[in-house]
Amino acid sequence: MTRNVPVLLARVVEDAHLLKEVSADIWSVSGALTEDIAQYDSIGGAYDLVGSLGIYHRLCWGVSTNAYREFVEQARLACDGGQVLDAGCGSMLFSAASHRRPNKGVVIGADVSRAMLTRARNRLGGDGHPGNVVLLQADILHSPFRCAVFDVIICLHVAHVLQDLEGLIGELQRILRPGGRLFLTSVVLVNGWRDRYLRALSQRGILASPRHPENVVAAVRKVFGVEPNCRLAGSMLFTEAQSS
Numbered sequence: 001m002t003r004n005v006p007v008l009l010a011r012v013v014e015d016a017h018l019l020k021e022v023s024a025d026i027w028s029v030s031g032a033l034t035e036d037i038a039q040y041d042s043i044g045g046a047y048d049l050v051g052s053l054g055i056y057h058r059l060c061w062g063v064s065t066n067a068y069r070e071f072v073e074q075a076r077l078a079c080d081g082g083q084v085l086d087a088g089c090g091s092m093l094f095s096a097a098s099h100r101r102p103n104k105g106v107v108i109g110a111d112v113s114r115a116m117l118t119r120a121r122n123r124l125g126g127d128g129h130p131g132n133v134v135l136l137q138a139d140i141l142h143s144p145f146r147c148a149v150f151d152v153i154i155c156l157h158v159a160h161v162l163q164d165l166e167g168l169i170g171e172l173q174r175i176l177r178p179g180g181r182l183f184l185t186s187v188v189l190v191n192g193w194r195d196r197y198l199r200a201l202s203q204r205g206i207l208a209s210p211r212h213p214e215n216v217v218a219a220v221r222k223v224f225g226v227e228p229n230c231r232l233a234g235s236m237l238f239t240e241a242q243s244s
Contacts, residue, residue: 008106008134012083012149026117028137029144048119051093060197061187062234068094068156068185071238075154075183079105082151086110087140087172088158091119095154099133100124105151107133110140141167145175152181159186159216163208169223176243184220184239188213194235213237 009027010016022028050056054065072095076084082105086095089109099107111117117135124133138144140155141164153172162168172182189195189212201207213232220228220241228241 006134008083008108009136012108012146013136013144014146015144018144022114022137023118025121026114026135026137028114047116048091048093058234060194061236062194063236064233065094067233067236067238069097071183071185072098072154072156074240075152075181076101076105078181078183079152081105083149084108085145085150085153085175087143087153087155088112088161089120089135089154090116090157092123094156096120096123105132108136109133110136110138110143112137112139141171143171143175147174148177148180150175150180151177152183155182155184157185157187159184160188160207160211165208165211165216166219166223169219173223173243178243180243182220182224182239182241182243184216184241186211186216186237186239187235188216188232188237190232190235192235198235 005016005019009019013019013029018029019027057063057065076098084105084107086092086099086107086109089095089111092099092109109117109120114137117137121135140158141162153176155172159165159168176182187198187207189198189210195210198207198210202210213230216237216239217228217230220239224241225244226241228239231238
């Protein structure tokens with residue numbers, strides 16, 4: 001029997017009456033899975049295996065995995081006890097440790113893949129994961145959230161997967177409160193040998209068309225109306241912007 005909708009979800013989802021529990025501690029407002037999503041579900045194990053390897057990120061992107069965890073910590077500290085969205089959270093490979101600490105506000109982890117959310121749930125601690133975290137199956141590009149409900153949005157390794165970068169950033173800005181902050185990462189072209197690997201992944205349909213750092217900065221600047229704070233580590237761009 002489906003349990004009552006968690007309060008954390010009920011107060012941020014536009015049509016909370018459409019929410020349903022699709023697995024233990026995982027909720028959904030999604031329709032039928034598309035072929036792309038089903039394929040994404042099927043590679044979860046390989047994604048976690050490769051993505052957890054520090055040597056992979058150092059060799060392929062020129063960045064330490066600690067940089068991702070520190071970026072998440074920075075975002076969580078910026079929340080100051082408010083509401084956080086981990087947008088396109090996947091299996092929470094680099095964010096679960098920070099989310100497990102309940103003294104930094106509440107967290108909604110949203111991803112289109114139920115299989116990845118199951119991995120996130122297990123990484124958080126299985127069915128007994130912290131009460132400050134709720135997992136939601138939802139499409140981040142067309143999210144079910146009300147306007148201006150999150151204090152902080154973390155969006156790791158999603159921007160370079162989606163072709164509609166401006167659409168993604170626009171949706172994230174819509175659901176941020178005034179003064180809320182976006183923390184976003186994206187693989188970018190840096191005129192180096194790693195660009196060949198990025199283009200190869202794009203040609204295989206794994207990533208979107210490659211972008212230069214200035215393309216990401218321009219999209220954030222256009223949507224947010226402010227100059228974002230950016231830092232490049234290898235081929236990974238770390239971007240922070242505040243909503244007006």
